[in-house]
Amino acid sequence: MDWAAVLGAGALIPLLNAGIRLAMPTGLAAVGEALCQRAGVLNLSLEGILLSGALGSFLGAYYSGQAWIGVIAGVGLGVAVAALMALLSVTFKTEQVINGIVIVLLAGGATSLAYEKLFGVTTTPPRFDTLPSLKIPLLGSIPGVGAVLFDQNALVYISILAVGAVWWVLYRTRFGLSVRAVGERPDAADAAGVNVDRIRWCALLVSGVMGGLGGAVLIVAQLGLFRDNITAGRGWVAIALVIFGRWSPLRVMGGALLFGITDALQLRIQAAGGGVETGVPFELFQALPYIVTIAVVVAATAWARDDAQPKSLGFPYEKEAGTRED
Template sequence: MSAVFEQIFQVGFLAAIVRIATPLAFATLGEMFSERAGVLNLGIEGIMLLSAMAGFTATSLSGSLWLGVLVAVLVGAAMGALHALFTVALGLSQHVCGIGVTLFSSGLAYFLYRLIFGQQSVPPSIDGFKPVPIPLLSGMPVLGPAVFNQFTLVYLAIMAVPLAAFVLYRTPWGLSVRMVGENPRAADSAGVSVIATRFQAVILGGALMGLAGAFLTMAQFNAFTFGVVSGRGWVAIALVVFGRWDPWRSAGAALLFAFVDALQLRMQASGLGHIPYEAFLMLPFIFTIVAMAFMSRNAVAPSALLKPFRREER
């Protein structure tokens, strides 16, 4: 047993957890902002894929990694704006629109990728982000190599969590977001524009989903494949619920899932396959469904989630 333990928890395991958690943290924070404003964004899976493709393509054509990140973020924000146009401005049903956005953006990602790169036997790759060790801190035992010798995008994700919490809980805009998600009628009476605030939150959410996509193709895999997102968007939907719509808890949930995922990868690699690895991949979904059954009693979901707001209808 201890041999198994050592094989799994060797150096690099913690670093792997941090790396796997990064795109999930971006995506989860993005979905959280959207949902806190009262808009469920099931477009996340497709938005991540399209951003991943767009960022990869921009970098591949221009040679600039940061230009790729910028393009991915802009594409994510644009798709967020599209979802907001349908669900906030037009008040259409959020879940069906979200599926529509996912189908549309993944279709577009496949189409454009095939158009630009053709059908190649070996998928084209880019020279992706390299780890940037932080002076002094990276010399620390354990935490040094795991946390402070990572990609710049990882540091960005680590900073994004307290920043998101600050924005949501300590700024007037964050208050507006929470108000339009809980009680849009009251927010409207208090002079907060429900439509504008929801638009902003969903667009910010889309931009964060874009960052998640960029990380996948530009730091983690350095190539775009059709399965590059492979359900990570749905995982983020689960993590937001599991993290009770709170930035800290959602990030914690992302770390927890990353731990399970890293463990599963290690067990697969070391051939200790007594338990099928799929069992681990299932866990976040099962946990979330079970957690939802327990949570619903103290209703922590934003009250106005899934409810469109039309000012004239009272």
């Protein structure tokens, strides 16, 4: 096969660009999930948040004709779904795993139903033109690097800023300190005067913002259309990436990029290599991003030795009986 078509200098920039496109929606959702899990909430509703964000951004952008309204609507719907998760998991303190799965099912049915009721059966399903790429002056003209980093659409820049913001909030602010405390020892945080439920609510809402933004990137920046289940399991991959990145937002984003670039690479190898005609099962190519990611997780875990998982992840927090107000 022609390796130059896959890894040659000319092929590298499109490969990295495709990798970034594939990584962005999953990466955003995963970074928000990382913050949420640091606060001790296992938010399995992520796929539902992504999907709702995708539908919200589609409806917003389609009806208004404005990409930005789409982004706002997507984030809004993502936050709404996250709020439902917070209501069940934080306020009512019910089993987080079950809440998450129920919400994913709910979002799957509700988005399909809404789309069908709004647009019906048609051979001309609605679509709009996706965001054009926005080349940053000077930086975008740097050979190679410029085309990958500074010649993307505006939403990609915003996404990168959002990931940086989550990192900054988590490690450089008082709120971030509370998040980390609440995820490790909620009782200790509580004793120190931190309102555990409020912090967890906020963490879930951040996860809603990031997941909604992820859905919006998929629709507004990449596809310009909506189909049932269009997020195709990216939310579940994102949850796996949180473990991959050992609950650190930047490492999680790095994992998303590794996954996306490997996915872009397998598509190119499959195409250049003759695909099924070579006798190599096509499933092997599709498994490649997962194999690479799992291999890195195993290596990273073995190397790091310490346990990065927040100690109270998945457990609802209830005050000791003696200290309860009611």
